[in-house]
Amino acid sequence: MLPLSRTAAVLLLALTIGCTRNEVPPMPAPAPAPAMGASRASLSKAAGGERARSVMAESAAPGAEPPAQRFLAVRHDLSAEVTSEQLPAAWATVRDLCGTLRCELLSSALQRETPQQPGHASLEMRVLPADVEALLGGLSGVAQVVSHNTTSEDKTAEVIDVEAHIKNRTEFRDSLRAMLADSKTKRDLGDILSIQSTLADTQAQLDSGATQRKVLEQQTSKQHLTINFAAKRVLVGGTSYSPIRGALRNAGAVLAESVGALITFVAVALPWLLLAVPVLWVGRLLWRRRARTQKRID
Structure with missing residues (x-):
């Protein structure tokens, strides 16, 4: 105790x-x-x-969000079909819908139908992720989407590297500016020129990094969409009539090609005909004269 x-x-x-x-x-x-x-x-x-x-x-670690944000470059490639008569209107509808959303139109092209080739159109856009569904819904309302391919590329490492480079170069540039602004330290002209040259090179590297970061921002903040419109094939009266319809549609072109081939043949053969006719006529006269002579001898 x-x-x-x-x-x-x-x-x-x-x-x-x-x-x-x-x-x-x-x-x-x-x-x-x-x-x-x-x-x-x-x-x-x-x-x-x-x-x-x-x-x-x-x-x-276990339940919270990851500290580093992921930067993804998402791309959509779509193919849509619409009748030849409605193709220009469908293309214009989707293009105008892009103007009402947070969407950037990069390129647009329209080729109307001709007797030689069917019509087609294309649109290239950058859209915020929140407005992609609205744009795809508007496309489905005016055309039939036959294919939709989505690809994603992770740009996180590139963004982190560029931002770290910009941060380091910014600190280095600020230190160089502080050295130039320091009036207490005595420096000769060579040192001042060297600092100014290094400062100019650092600023150029900062500008290049800022441009690269802006490109990465455009690729990751918006999704890239490419839409190709094609004319839908319509068979009237069944498949058995499609060859006849195609032949009737191409009859004019075939006739024009035949006439052109005939004109080409005549143009090529005409000089030889002009030369062959006198030769044949002289040969015929000589043959008749020989025949009469041979008859007299007999």
Whole structure:
């Protein structure tokens, strides 16, 4: 059994620890006792800081969102079919719909139907992800989407590298400007020119990085859409009549090609005919004369 004095000391220590746990908040590290040395206090403070950082990392790891944002370049390639008569109207409807959304029209082309080739059209756009569904819904309302291919390219590493490069170059540029603005340090003309040359090169690198970051921003903040419109093939009266319809449609072209071939043949053969007719006529006269001579001899 412990002596009374030692038992009292243990009870006093337990009450002190209990009061300390009730009074001190759980997040900050507990303050060291006055009897501890300076080295002990610094170690306790460092351990508290490491514990707090580990707790923050554990709380952020399992359920929280990832700290780094992903930058994806998404591309949609679509093919749509519409009748030849409605193709220009469908193309214009989707193009006008892009103007009402957060959409950037990059290129547009329209080829109307001719006797030689069917009509076709195309649109190239950049659209915010929130407006892609609205644009695709408008396309489905005026044309039949026959194919839709989606590709995605991760640009996160490139964005991080460019932003880190811009940050480092900015800090370096600011330090160079501070050196030029420092009037207390005596520098000769060669040092000043060297600093100015380095500053100009750094600024050029910053401008190039800003341009690259802007290109990456355009590729990742909006989705790239390419829509190709084609005329839908319509067979009237069944498939058995399609060859006849095609032949009737191409009859004029075939006749024109035949007439052209005939004209070409006449143009090529006419000089030879002009030369052959006199030769044949002289040959015929000589043959008749020989025939009469041979008859007289007989």
